[in-house]
Amino acid sequence: MKIPFSPPFVDDDVLKEVADTLRSGWITTGPKVKALEQEINKLTGCQQTLCVNSWTSGAILTLKWLGVKAGDEVIVPAYTYAATALSVIHCGATPILVDVLPDFNIDPAAVAKAITAKTKAIIAVDIAGLMCDYDRLKEIVSAPEALAQFNAESDVQQKMGRVMVIADAAHSIGAKYKHLNSGVCADVNIFSMHAVKNITTAEGGAISLHLPASFNAQEVYELMRLWSLNGQTKDAFSKSNGSGWRYDILFDGLKVNMPDICAAIGLAQIKKYNHNLIVERKRIAQQYEAYFTSRSWAQLPILKDEHRETCYHLYALRIVGITEIERDEMIAHIVKLGVAVNVHFLPLPMLTTFKNKGFDIKDFPVSYDNYAREISLPIYPQLTTEQVNFICSAVEDSYHTVKASEKIA
Structure with missing residues (x-):
């Protein structure tokens, strides 16, 4: 049996939505992108959503809109994908790394200690789809x-x-925190729609706003939309519909910007997300939990807590x-x-x-421990019960093979 890690979910509805876009004669940013933005607004309850071509682009755009520049600092967890910190670097600012908790998420106590007069934002990362403690982070920045x-x-x-509290919500679309949806728990919430994400547009991202009352979210959306299109006052779709060429x-x-041909994939998926796709993912996670909960050597991830x-x-x-080496040996055997x-x-x-910037993993012991023992198992709607058992x-x-060889050695 061969089981891939995370193939995209492509069914007839996805194919129809993409074909509809191709037949329409309009494949770059247009009505499908707008429709996807509105669906994300409905799913999350956020004020406004702007779709872009990647999570990284969304983060850079957000930081530039915030005014982050050389000499500024942005706090990020040491345990995350590189894009979280690279987005800060691309704005000329300095990422300040802090350790995480055993649940994989940023440690609020470490954040509180890291804030200085140069701090402009915190980017908290919802690892694996489990959300950070956003209430605590907002308490810290409001102290x-x-x-x-x-x-x-x-x-x-x-x-x-x-x-500003920014959620790196690349993993967490559809997740809950204190009965709130991911997308409304931070000031700005940035989703990824990369090929392996719960909702994909092949490549893509989305900036969802939940700003304080001092902001007009519609105005911010319109300004960010300009940011995503070279600061140009008139996009190609508007010009093609007779609004004149001058810009x-x-x-x-x-x-x-995200093109319509990509948005079409996500649009078909998001319409069945809550009643189908996330339900299937939960089914698989619960099957893993039922199997591994009785294995003393398995530390299960948090699926749901208070x-x-x-x-x-x-x-x-x-x-x-x-050890990290034994974990790698396990992976080689599983593959x-x-x-x-x-x-x-x-x-x-x-x-x-x-490393070249002076960071040392010894300063982030929880991050290293989480990483050194972690194996991400396949989880996607197409997996059957038989495949999960396998x-x-x-x-x-x-596990037993690696441990047996260790005893022999």
């Missing part, structure tokens, strides 16, 4: 000591009046009492048995570009 040293240097920062470039914008429910994006299993698995993620201080058996067989 008198944080407010006293906040240095507003742009109009947006002045309006915010504090450090202006208002500022140094980016070119990060305040949160994941969206079942990843099943991040950790193995008790093994040999026909199951593709993954690791989420290599902590940033273990990557060359961050995956479970492959993991167990690999």
Whole structure:
């Protein structure tokens, strides 16, 4: 049996939506993108959503809109994909890395210690679809000591009046935090719609706004839309519909818009997300939980607790009492048995570009421990009960094989 790690969900509805776009004669940013934005608004309850061509683009756009520049600092967890910190670097600012908790998410206590007069934002990462403690993060940035040293240097920062809380919600569309949907728990919430995500547009991202009352979300959306199209006052779809050719470039914008041909894939998926796709992901996660809960060597991920429910994006299993090398040996054995698995993620201080910036993994012990014992198992709607059973058996067989060879050695 061969089981891939995370193939995209493509059914007849996806094919029909894409074909409809191709037949329409309009494949770049247009009505399908707008429709997807509106569906994300409905799914999350956020104020406005702007679709872009990647999570990274969305983060860079957001930070530039905020006015983040050279000399500024943005706090990010050491345990995340590189794009979280790279988006800060691309704005000329400095990422300040902090450790995480055993649930994989950013440690609020570490955040509180890291805030300085240079801090402009925190990017909290919802690893595997389990959301961070956003209430605690907002308490920290609103505390008198944080407010006293906040240095507003742009109009947006002045309006915010504090450090902005940004959710790296790349994994968490459909997740819950205190009965709220991912998309409304931070000031700005950025989703990924990359090929392996719960809802995909092949490549893509979405910026969902849930800003304080001092902002007009519609105005921010319109400004961000300009940002995504080179700062141009009139997009191609408007010009093609008879609004005239003449345009202006208002500022140094980016070119990060999502095309309709991509939005069509996500549009077909999001319409069945709550009643189908996420239900199937939950079914698989619960099957894993039922199997591994009796294995003393398995540390199960949190699927649901008092305040949160994941969206079942990843099943991040950790193995008790093994080393990083043994974990890699387990993965090699699982793959040999026909199951593709993954690791989420290599902590940033273990990557060359961050090592060269002076970061040392020894300063982030929880991040390293989480990483060194983690194996991400396949979880997607197409998996059958038989396939999940096979995956479970492959993991167990690999564990006992590695442990047996260790005793022999």
